[in-house]
Every structure is written in structure tokens, then in C-alpha cells.
Amino acid sequence: MSEDQSDDQRDTQDDDPRRVLTGHELETELLADWRLLFSTLHARFETGDFATGVRLVDAIGEAAEEADHHPDIDLTYPRVTVRLTSHDVGGVTSRDVALARRISDLAGSLGATPEPAGVSVLELGLDTWDADEIKPFWIALLGYEATDDDVELVDPTGTRPTIWFQETEQHETPRQRWHLDLRIPPEEADGRIRAALAAGGTMVSDAVAPRFWVLADPQGNQACITTWIGRS
Structure with a gap:
């Protein structure tokens, strides 16, 4: 250009x-x-x-x-x-x-x-088979508010991570239900992923990268590296 x-x-x-x-x-x-x-x-x-x-x-x-x-x-x-x-x-x-x-x-x-x-932004994703059932608990416990579209819960002070809900089939604990979403600048993603893998992590999925990558720690607990690329 x-x-x-x-x-x-x-x-x-x-x-x-x-x-x-x-x-x-x-x-x-x-x-x-x-x-x-x-x-x-x-x-x-x-x-x-x-x-x-x-x-x-x-x-x-x-x-x-x-x-x-x-x-x-x-x-x-x-x-x-x-x-x-x-x-x-x-x-x-x-x-x-x-x-x-x-x-x-x-x-x-x-x-x-x-x-x-x-710079980065941390979000918390909670796997659930019925988000409406558990949202009131997290709002009351944390003093959060639902967004206008009722998709996420946000801290009104803007200082704590947003919570969003991911649909999953019903299951018994202790299967993992919380996972971390870390939004970072796109050019930092490769380096952060390499560091996580070198620290004993594994790549679960890069099928939709660079929108997000799913990684897991040595015990299988998952977290996502996310960027703005590939989103509307």
C-alpha cells in the first residue's frame, strides 16, 4: 500500500x-x-x-x-x-x-x-451444561454483573477477569471445568506457546489458530492462548 x-x-x-x-x-x-x-x-x-x-x-x-x-x-x-x-x-x-x-x-x-x-488480558472459562443455573451463584459470590447479551459475567470495577461459559455434556467432578483464556498480541503467541511446551505442556489443538490454541499442563489441565485474528 x-x-x-x-x-x-x-x-x-x-x-x-x-x-x-x-x-x-x-x-x-x-x-x-x-x-x-x-x-x-x-x-x-x-x-x-x-x-x-x-x-x-x-x-x-x-x-x-x-x-x-x-x-x-x-x-x-x-x-x-x-x-x-x-x-x-x-x-x-x-x-x-x-x-x-x-x-x-x-x-x-x-x-x-x-x-x-x-500487555495481556486474562479471562476465565467455565465448562457447564446449564449456564443459567450457575450464573446467579457467581454473580452473588464475586459481585459480578451479566453483560447486556447475558453471555459473560464482568467485574463492574474492570479489575478482575471476565467469566464466560462454555457448553459441555454433563459430567461428574473432578473433571476439569475451569480453564484460562489468555489474550495476547498476535506476535507474542509463538514465543509464549514454545515456552509453555518447553515447560512440559502439550499442544491439544491448533485447528483454528491463530484465533486460539489449546494447550495442557502435564496433568492435562487446559488453557487457551487467544488473539484477535480470525474474529469478527
Whole structure:
């Protein structure tokens, strides 16, 4: 794609600030510091010390107020993690892209180093033959809420993993019923899988990779590495 074509595509994408961009469209934006995980852009910046992290958070706050578009920010020593999404439309839009570029510039001006390989999102999948029967228990126990489509349970504070339910035939315990879904940047998948296999794991299935891979630990407990590729 030529530079002019790329610019034209971005101009088209910017025409509607409420339109949710696809993963492939976001790839053309060349946001080197950011990765799409589910419906959110994620970035991590290594600040080296806490004071620099505070200055970066302050600068991001000012930029967000100017744009009237506000990210979620975690400040820990020695890094700042930022998440951007347009909550009103349920995905990433040109508004998020513009603010992501601004945040990257701010981080660079403070000497903070981007670490896109460090971002991930953990989900918990629960195998069940009757999700409606057990959802009320997990909502009550964890203080979670059902999503509008009633498919997942989410933490209203946004700090704990989403829980989703996978249909299975009825069976007796102790057959495994929980498994971990780890969403990571696509380019990190191969390395993470190799590390898991080297640690004694096995590949259960890569039939739909790179959408997801199913791995198991030495005792057969399964977990999935997932990416955005191959999803609508």
C-alpha cells in the first residue's frame, strides 16, 4: 500500500468518530506502542521510576481532558499501563487512535519505554451444561454483573477477569471445568506457546489458530492462548 493510499484509508476511517475499527484497520494505523486485545487498545510504558510515572499520568490526564475522551490508567512501579476504548459504541474508534498517538508522544518525551509485549488480558472459562443455573451463584459470590447479551459475567470495577461459559455434556467432578483464556498480541503467541511446551505442556489443538490454541499442563489441565485474528 502506498503512503497516499494509507493516508486516504485513515482519512476515511476518521470520517465517522463513532465507527468501530477492525483489527486489520488498526494494523494500518501503525500504532507501534499499542495492541488490540478484545475491544480495547492496550499499552505499557516502562518509566524507570515512580516520579516519571506520576508525570506521565498527569500528562495523559491533561491530554484526555482536552480530547474529552478518557482512558483507563494503572500506575505501578516502575510502569504505566493504559487502556483505550470508546465505551459508547463498544470498541476502538478514530478517537482512541488519535489519543493513543498523543499518549505515545507524551511517553516518549518523558523517556518512558513502550513494552507492547507485556500487555495481556486474562479471562476465565467455565465448562457447564446449564449456564443459567450457575450464573446467579457467581454473580452473588464475586459481585459480578451479566453483560447486556447475558453471555459473560464482568467485574463492574474492570479489575478482575471476565467469566464466560462454555457448553459441555454433563459430567461428574473432578473433571476439569475451569480453564484460562489468555489474550495476547498476535506476535507474542509463538514465543509464549514454545515456552509453555518447553515447560512440559502439550499442544491439544491448533485447528483454528491463530484465533486460539489449546494447550495442557502435564496433568492435562487446559488453557487457551487467544488473539484477535480470525474474529469478527
